[in-house]
Amino acid sequence: MTVHNAASNVRRVRTLFLSDVHLGSKAAKTDFLLDFLRCHEAATIVLVGDIVDGWRLKRSWYWPQNCNDVVQKLLRKARKGARIVYIPGNHDEFLRDFPGVHFGGIEVARQIVHEAADGKRYLVLHGDEFDVVVRNARLLAYLGDWAYDAAIVVNIALAAIRRRLGLPYWSFSAWAKLQVKHAVNFIGAFQNVVAEEARKHGADGVICGHIHHAVIEDIDGIRYINTGDWVESCTAVVEHWDGTMELITWQMPAARAAAVAALPRQAEKAALSDKAQEAA
Ligand SMILES: [Mn+2]
Numbered sequence: 518m519t520v521h522n523a524a525s526n527v528r529r530v531r532t533l534f535l536s537d538v539h540l541g542s543k544a545a546k547t548d549f550l551l552d553f554l555r556c557h558e559a560a561t562i563v564l565v566g567d568i569v570d571g572w573r574l575k576r577s578w579y580w581p582q583n584c585n586d587v588v589q590k591l592l593r594k595a596r597k598g599a600r601i602v603y604i605p606g607n608h609d610e611f612l613r614d615f616p617g618v619h620f621g622g623i624e625v626a627r628q629i630v631h632e633a634a635d636g637k638r639y640l641v642l643h644g645d646e647f648d649v650v651v652r653n654a655r656l657l658a659y660l661g662d663w664a665y666d667a668a669i670v671v672n673i674a675l676a677a678i679r680r681r682l683g684l685p686y687w688s689f690s691a692w693a694k695l696q697v698k699h700a701v702n703f704i705g706a707f708q709n710v711v712a713e714e715a716r717k718h719g720a721d722g723v724i725c726g727h728i729h730h731a732v733i734e735d736i737d738g739i740r741y742i743n744t745g746d747w748v749e750s751c752t753a754v755v756e757h758w759d760g761t762m763e764l765i766t767w768q769m770p771a772a773r774a775a776a777v778a779a780l781p782r783q784a785e786k787a788a789l790s791d792k793a794q795e796a797a
Contacts, residue, residue, distance in 0.1 A: 536726025566606025635760025
């Protein structure tokens with residue numbers, strides 16, 4: 518995995534894959550994503566689901582300016598000629614009723630096959646269709662969401678303390694999840710099922726999101742690529758002009774992070790007091 522400290526130059530790539538931004542959730546790291554989008558131009562951008570968190574928005578409307586900025590930035594890239602494909606996930610499943618529809622230059626598709634520059638074919642889908650919990654027990658999924666919220670609150674508090682101490686961002690909730698054996702098993706099972714699906718399609722690999730665990734690895738001859746997320750790990754996958762896939766973890770340099778810290782910090786304070794009220 519490549520860790521980037523935002524190169525000042527804009528990088529031009531063939532394809533950009535990103536997922537699980539969860540716009541509308543207070544955990545969405547829109548400042549990191551905006552910075553990343555500023556530094557990357559792509560001929561094709563594939564949004565691999567859960568870009569907008571419709572579940573969260575249904576409960577309470579949270580749409581700060583940063584969310585608009587992300588949408589505007591993507592639409593501007595479409596206007597400037599980038600092909601943008603939106604593959605809805607389970608949190609933005611309202612878009613699944615519109616396969617083939619174009620809005621603002623963005624096309625909606627349930628899943629696509631992406632042919633890379635090296636001729637390799639990748640099945641691209643969000644991945645929740647293989648998540649038995651989500652599929653069969655929506656109630657359990659909501660409970661899972663609640664437990665996830667709790668981890669996010671701890672994460673936000675810890676991140677604020679670390680920032681004050683001048684330490685780089687480190688995700689408690691991502692770490693905690695990795696420590697849970699069950700989560701590790703779930704990730705492994707998910708990866709195998711999704712890779713198997715790619716094999717059934719006669720594809721060389723699969724590109725998905727959903728489980729917020731970014732990785733590029735080979736599973737029994739199938740290239741498994743997960744784009745990760747922008748609520749914890751700030752990851753994306755780019756395809757270079759020769760077809761090489763690269764996993765990027767986006768970190769802003771301290772100076773730039775400090776400059777944008779004021780706004781998120783207010784949002785985090787609001788998030789914490791909201792959570793405190795909810796808990797009460
Ligand atoms: Mn999802």
